[in-house]
Amino acid sequence: xxxxxxxxxxxxxxxxxxxxxxxxxxxxxxxxxxxxxxxxxxxxxxxxxxxxxxxxxxxxxxxxxxxxxxxxxxxxxxxxxxxxxxxxxxxxxxxxxxxxxxxxxxxxxxxxxxxxxxxxxxxxxxxxxxxxxxxxxxxxxxxxxxxxxxxxxxxxxxxxxxxxxxxxxxxxxxxxxxxxxxxxxxxxxxxxxxxxxxxxxxxxxxxxxxxxxxxxxxxxxxxxxxxxxxxxxxxxxxxxxxxxxxxxxxxxxxxxxxxxxxxxxxxxxxxxxxxxxxxxxxxxxxxxxxxxxxxxxxxxxxxxxxxxxxxxxxxxxxxxxxxxxxxxxxxxxxxxxxxxxxxxxxxxxxxxxxx
Amino acid sequence: xxxxxxxxxxxxxxxxxxxxxxxxxxxxxxxxxxxxxxxxxxxxxxxxxxxxxxxxxxxxxxxxxxxxxxxxxxxxxxxxxxxxxxxxxxxxxxxxxxxxxxxxxxxxxxxxxxxxxxxxxxxxxxxxxxxxxxxxxxxxxxxxxxxxxxxxxxxxxxxxxxxxxxxxxxxxxxxxxxxxxxxxxxxxxxxxxxxxxxxxxxxxxxxxxxxxxxxxxxxxxxxxxxxxxxxxxxxxxxxxxxxxxxxxxxxxxxxxxxxxxxxxxxxxxxxxxxxxxxxxxxxxxxxxxxxxxxxxxxxxxxxxxxxxxxxxxxxxxxxxxxx
Numbered sequence: 053x054x055x056x057x058x059x060x061x062x063x064x065x066x067x068x069x070x071x072x073x074x075x076x077x078x079x080x081x082x083x084x085x086x087x088x089x090x091x092x093x094x095x096x097x098x099x100x101x102x103x104x105x106x107x108x109x110x111x112x113x114x115x116x117x118x119x120x121x122x123x124x125x126x127x128x129x130x131x132x133x134x135x136x137x138x139x140x141x142x143x144x145x146x147x148x149x150x151x152x153x154x155x156x157x158x159x160x161x162x163x164x165x166x167x168x169x170x171x172x173x174x175x176x177x178x179x180x181x182x183x184x185x186x187x188x189x190x191x192x193x194x195x196x197x198x199x200x201x202x203x204x205x206x207x208x209x210x211x212x213x214x215x216x217x218x219x220x221x222x223x224x225x226x227x228x229x230x231x232x233x234x235x236x237x238x239x240x241x242x243x244x245x246x247x248x249x250x251x252x253x254x255x256x257x258x259x260x261x262x263x264x265x266x267x268x269x270x271x272x273x274x275x276x277x278x279x280x281x282x283x284x285x286x287x288x289x290x291x292x293x294x295x296x297x298x299x300x301x302x303x304x305x306x307x308x309x310x311x312x313x314x315x316x317x318x319x320x321x322x323x324x325x326x327x328x329x330x331x332x333x334x335x336x337x338x339x340x341x342x343x344x345x346x347x348x349x350x351x352x353x354x355x356x357x358x359x360x361x362x363x364x365x366x367x368x369x370x371x372x373x374x375x376x377x378x379x380x381x382x383x384x385x386x387x388x389x390x391x392x393x394x395x396x397x398x399x400x401x402x403x404x405x406x407x
Numbered sequence: 408x409x410x411x412x413x414x415x416x417x418x419x420x421x422x423x424x425x426x427x428x429x430x431x432x433x434x435x436x437x438x439x440x441x442x443x444x445x446x447x448x449x450x451x452x453x454x455x456x457x458x459x460x461x462x463x464x465x466x467x468x469x470x471x472x473x474x475x476x477x478x479x480x481x482x483x484x485x486x487x488x489x490x491x492x493x494x495x496x497x498x499x500x501x502x503x504x505x506x507x508x509x510x511x512x513x514x515x516x517x518x519x520x521x522x523x524x525x526x527x528x529x530x531x532x533x534x535x536x537x538x539x540x541x542x543x544x545x546x547x548x549x550x551x552x553x554x555x556x557x558x559x560x561x562x563x564x565x566x567x568x569x570x571x572x573x574x575x576x577x578x579x580x581x582x583x584x585x586x587x588x589x590x591x592x593x594x595x596x597x598x599x600x601x602x603x604x605x606x607x608x609x610x611x612x613x614x615x616x617x618x619x620x621x622x623x624x625x626x627x628x629x630x631x632x633x634x635x636x637x638x639x640x641x642x643x644x645x646x647x648x649x650x651x652x653x654x655x656x657x658x659x660x661x662x663x664x665x666x667x668x669x670x671x672x673x674x675x676x677x678x679x680x681x682x683x684x685x686x687x688x689x690x691x692x693x694x695x696x697x698x699x700x701x702x703x704x705x706x707x708x709x710x711x712x713x714x715x716x717x718x719x720x721x722x723x724x725x726x727x728x729x730x
Contacts, residue, residue, distance in 0.1 A: 089535075
């Protein structure tokens with residue numbers, strides 16, 4: 053038996069609006085969560101353009117602002133909100149006193165000082181929105197960002213070149229060729245993921261020292277020419293999804309294995325190669341510990357993370373400079389991310405592909 | 408990412424292949440392609456691991472104040488009488504007990520939210536939740552130290568506005584207790600990767616299982632407990648293993664925020680690896696440092712082995728024969 057049609061249409065309507073309610077409340081919840089999650093960015097932006105006075109003044113707002121002032125007879129006076137008989141006035145404090153003070157009305161300075169009874173300390177200051185972008189200029193020069201940027205760029209780009217070339221070759225080897233014991237080699241490769249970095253650090257440092265590499269970029273670049281587990285894994289997983297027939301067709305046409313890789317397999321694999329390239333570049337850009345360790349006191353070779361950290365710890369009580377450098381440090385990775393988010397997040401999709 | 412585990416599950420070789428003339432050529436090509444890694448593996452992994460092991464039986468130091476000689480088990484005996492070793496292990500354990508569960512639960516919860524049927528603008532959300540993952544750790548730490556500043560930080564200002572007593576406000580960056588939650592909060596900006604991995608796991612759960620659960624009358628909680636959780640347990644397991652390994656090695660933020668890394672405030676950030684770092688590069692005692700490194704390696708291996716063994720009780724690999 054069918055229910056009366058009148059009822060069923062209202063039933064659909066109720067169900068529809070209930071669904072809409074569920075969707076909008078869940079989305080609103082996610083949005084609030086996201087706002088809290090990203091609020092430190094707002095803190096960084098607001099703090100980076102504040103004046104140092106704002107940190108020491110009571111009642112200063114959390115947004116970048118300056119106390120409003122009025123210049124009267126060559127003197128800079130702070131403007132307060134003053135309750136008077138004619139309502140709230142914005143007057144400049146001229147002569148503060150315990151119980152009585154003299155104010156100047158900026159709209160009518162000719163009238164001279166106005167007497168006001170009350171404790172001026174209880175009055176609220178007027179704050180005007182006033183971002184100080186000079187903070188960035190100062191940080192830019194003090195950290196020597198042009199040099200630090202180009203240092204980091206060279207280190208990241210050369211390492212990227214190394215890891216891309218070596219990981220592509222190794223991944224192709226693992227994906228396509230038969231070799232007795234290849235599985236064991238692959239397990240060995242992947243177990244390096246679980247190896248703590250500290251266990252290899254001391255001998256590596258000693259070797260670099262003997263080679264004269266401490267205080268140079270070499271330890272930050274050269275090891276990347278010898279492949280690493282994650283990127284090989286990612287590329288191998290991708291190569292395994294390509295049909296073997298394309299290799300075989302190239303081989304039949306007389307192409308050697310290296311040519312097959314370069315001319316047939318790579319053109320099909322740009323998505324995965326870009327994931328590796330961008331991934332390494334940003335990793336190197338963000339890396340802190342290795343540059344700290346291997347560059348030693350060669351300040352002219354410093355990369356961005358180390359330079360920012362050294363600068364910020366000299367300016368512990370100057371939050372505006374700290375946040376300004378933090379912003380300058382993240383601007384390039386963030387821009388890259390928004391230009392190529394697909395390639396940042398694709399790695400998971402590729403490694404998850406069924407074999 | 409759970410596929411990584413599968414790599415280690417290949418127990419017996421498929422079948423022995425006899426190499427013909429063609430096969431031999433193929434094998435040579437294979438070795439050529441693998442050679443960058445094989446060389447790198449020998450130079451940057453095999454040699455250093457064994458070299459570190461040998462160091463533990465010597466008096467080797469970086470500045471070589473005295474000739475290198477074998478000292479037997481001296482370094483190992485020193486481990487027992489080292490008060491800072493115990494203290495740094497406790498610090499690391501305290502942080503791990505907080506950071507490991509949070510590092511699993513928060514990405515999973517976020518992934519569940521991202522996977523919810525009722526969520527609109529899904530891509531917008533997971534892109535922005537992922538985004539802080541790519542921010543340089545130095546920037547992340549200084550931004551968070553600012554926002555967690557006990558006096559001027561927004562977090563405490565918000566708590567105050569919510570009515571928390573001024574004397575009860577958490578002293579995030581200066582208290583020896585609150586510094587752990589502070590560091591965990593800072594680490595939340597790095598959960599993007601794990602969230603995506605969990606999300607991929609959730610999306611891999613066949614919808615037929617959810618339908619079957621609904622037909623059987625399971626509620627949302629039962630469905631989560633009996634369908635979702637078992638199906639993503641391999642992913643959780645993988646993140647657990649990698650999380651344990653990375654958190655046992657945690658120390659760089661302590662070095663960045665409290666240079667030169669004396670464990671401020673009050674020794675609360677004197678992590679095991681920070682101690683190790685100082686043995687290497689402050690005291691130049693490579694031999695004792697190497698002993699500490701091996702100790703940590705053994706601890707990590709033991710914990711990993713235990714977790715690996717627990718797999719059979721809680722990790723469910725679909726498509727694998729149940730015995």
